[in-house]
Amino acid sequence: MKDQTRTQNAVVVGEDTPCWSSAPSLPPLRRPCRRHTEVGPAELARRRQKGQCAITISAATAVHSQPTISLQLGKGFQLRFMRVLTAAALMAIAGTVSAATPAQAVAGLAYVNATSALDSSAVKTLTLSCATGKVAISGGAYVTGATGDVTIREIRPSMVAGAVRLIVTAQEDPDGFAGSWRLDATAVCIPHPAGLSFVSGSMTDPALVWATASCGAKRLIGSGYSVSNTGAVKAAGAHAGTSNRAYISAEPSRVVGAVIPVTGTAVAVCADAGLPGMTEVTVETAQNSSDGKSVTATCPANTAVIGVGGGLFRFRNHTVIDDFRINPASNSVTVTGYEDQAGNPDIWAATATAVCAT
Incomplete structure (x- = not known):
């Protein structure tokens, strides 16, 4: 199902259900498909030079649809390029984000940090608890050491022993890692x-997991995800606008010994009312074949970071996400991806989305 919202000089076309979704309205993808919707002056210029089609996105007027941007699935379910953005993120790409000026950031907002041991254990899990009277609505994580050999399998708000805590799990790839690392x-x-x-x-x-969780009549205020043993998350996050849902995309590890099939679970944290001034800012890395890509998205002034999303796109086989990091001091988030031990000669890139509120 498509929706259209007109700006002053363009049409934004949004796909409510990607062609590779497992939503009831569509069967699982069993054939290649191709969708194009391009944004941004640099990409537009590039496509014009090549004589390719493009739709200009204007940042002059705020829109509330959820565009899907250049999804290409080729032989073997290789994900070429998929990203779902809110209007605020589209305007961020165009460099024209504007923010309200509230008196203060999210009332009662707090961040709790935890660190695992630095050792060679194959799986590390952290459980983070908020102060009495508060609940965990989202979170971030990052790995130190074991570059490309560890994935973050779980960042999930959950009810544990009568309190809403954040559970975070990271795991070495199927053939393990001999050195020490930390979560x-x-x-x-x-x-x-x-x-x-x-x-x-x-x-x-x-081959490819795409799962979503919707808040329905309630409003989304946070999100999380988990993926099964040896699975590799490729993208995760949430959209609090008209989409009002959390999502995860995951694939099997490409390292020998991976457990197949893979199960991915998206978790939407919902409430009767949304947090005020929720918006998203998305930034992406260069698209090339170099190893180690890191990108930071910063919340607008007078807002506070409340969540992190993002992922890998283009030819993302043999790449893993090392960081879904929340940076409270700089009011930003960072997403980092690395190639696995086999390397990736193809073009790939990473995106980071900062979820912000006032």
């Missing part, structure tokens, strides 16, 4: 909101 995590905590609930959506597939 760090940050929980985003707010006062317990009215109508707090959690909605999960899962998908199992041997």
Whole structure:
């Protein structure tokens, strides 16, 4: 199903369900497909030079649709390029983000940090607890050491022993890592909101997982995800606008010994009312074949970071996400990707999305 919202000099076309979704309205993808919607002056100029089609996106007027940007799936379900952005993120790419000037950031917002041991254990899990009266609505994590050999399998708000905590798990790839590495995590905590609930959506597939979880009549205020043993998350996050849902994309590890099929679960954290002034800012790296790509997205002035999203795109086989990092001191998030031990000679890139509120 498509929706259109006109700006002053362009049309934004959004896909409510990607062609590779497992939503009830569409069967799982069993053939290649191709969708194009391009944005941004640099990409537009490049496509004009090559004589390719493009749709100009104007940042002059705020829109509330959820565009899908250049999804290409080729033989073997290789994900070429997919990214779902809010209007605020589109305007960020165009360099024209404007923000309100509230008196203060999110009331009662707090961040809780935790660090694992620095050792060679294959799986590391952290459970982060908020102060009494507060709940974890989202969080971030990053790995130190074991570059390309460890993936973050889980960043999930969950009810544990009567309290809403953040559970974070990272795991070495199927053939392991001989050295020492560490897992760090940050929980985003707010006062317990009215109508707090959690909605999960899962998908199992041997090649490509795309799962979403919607808050329905409630409003999304946070998100999380988990992926099954040896699975590699390729993208995760949430969209609090008209989409009002969390998402995860995952694939099997390309290292020998991977467990197949893979199950991915998206978790939407919902409440009766959304947080004020929620917006998203998305930034991407260069698209090339170099190893080690890191990108930071910063929340606008007078807002506070409350979540991190992003992922890998283009030819993302043999790449893994090392960081879904929340940086409270700089009011930003960082997403970092590395190639696995086999390397990736093809073009790939990473995106980071900062979820912000006032």
